[in-house]
Amino acid sequence: xxxxxxxxxxxxxxxxxxxxxxxxxDYFSDAMxxxxxxxxxxxxxxxxxxxxxxxxxxxxxxxxxxRIGLISSFILLLIFTIYTGAIMLHFFPRVPCSCGGIFRxxxxxxxxxxxVGLTLLAALELFKPVLPRTRSSIPSPINSPS
Amino acid sequence: xxxxxxxxxxxxxxxxxxxxxxxxxxxTTYHTYEYFYTYYGRVYYLxxxxxxxxxKGNQYACDAADYECTFMAFxxxxxxxNTGNFFWISDIPTEGIDNTGFYFEF
Numbered sequence: 001x002x003x004x005x006x007x008x009x010x011x012x013x014x015x016x017x018x019x020x021x022x023x024x025x026d027y028f029s030d031a032m033x034x035x036x037x038x039x040x041x042x043x044x045x046x047x048x049x050x051x052x053x054x055x056x057x058x059x060x061x062x063x064x065x066x067r068i069g070l071i072s073s074f075i076l077l078l079i080f081t082i083y084t085g086a087i088m089l090h091f092f093p094r095v096p097c098s099c100g101g102i103f104r105x106x107x108x109x110x111x112x113x114x115x116v117g118l119t120l121l122a123a124l125e126l127f128k129p130v131l132p133r134t135r136s137s138i139p140s141p142i143n144s145p146s
Numbered sequence: 147x148x149x150x151x152x153x154x155x156x157x158x159x160x161x162x163x164x165x166x167x168x169x170x171x172x173x174t175t176y177h178t179y180e181y182f183y184t185y186y187g188r189v190y191y192l193x194x195x196x197x198x199x200x201x202k203g204n205q206y207a208c209d210a211a212d213y214e215c216t217f218m219a220f221x222x223x224x225x226x227x228n229t230g231n232f233f234w235i236s237d238i239p240t241e242g243i244d245n246t247g248f249y250f251e252f
Contacts, residue, residue, distance in 0.1 A: 057158075
């Protein structure tokens, strides 16, 4: 149940962020060019981020690719978190806009804590210990309906 | 299994709908301002940010100084200045200010 909730939340976040970039392409492109990043990196991210986010959502949605989806979402969220943290700590010469979908209405602080929360959720699911199946969890052929 | 697929489809549709509902405004007029603090509150100045090397779309850029920020105001969004105060761009006067300054008590 917990796994399904986390996966659903991550799918929702990546579908939302991916499509909001596609729906507001010019805005997203402008915002990326105004991040304190080299232009070649901004251009690369403009074209790679939306498909990456949507592929991550797709990966999370299907059972066979959920682990790849979780790894991808953890890495993406970790990078976003480190970036927002660096902005807040004034690692860059200026503070750019914190624009992107619903997060456009939030400042960098809120953005950061949301990212931290989502990264922790992804990590919780990705690194959870795989417990050996107990005797009771193995269906007994006696009790199983024939 | 079918129920799970339906709930997944619902999540995807909600995500797409939210993205559509929150898509940025088209043909938004960006206003360019600079402000600093005085005893009276924030003082706004109109400023040509493109002359300072800013590119269209940059909404908020604080210089190293604690009291001065330059930004292009996007009317649909909110900002937090670097003293931690939250404000809506729509709170900023769009008329009556010029490059000689305008006192606006915030």
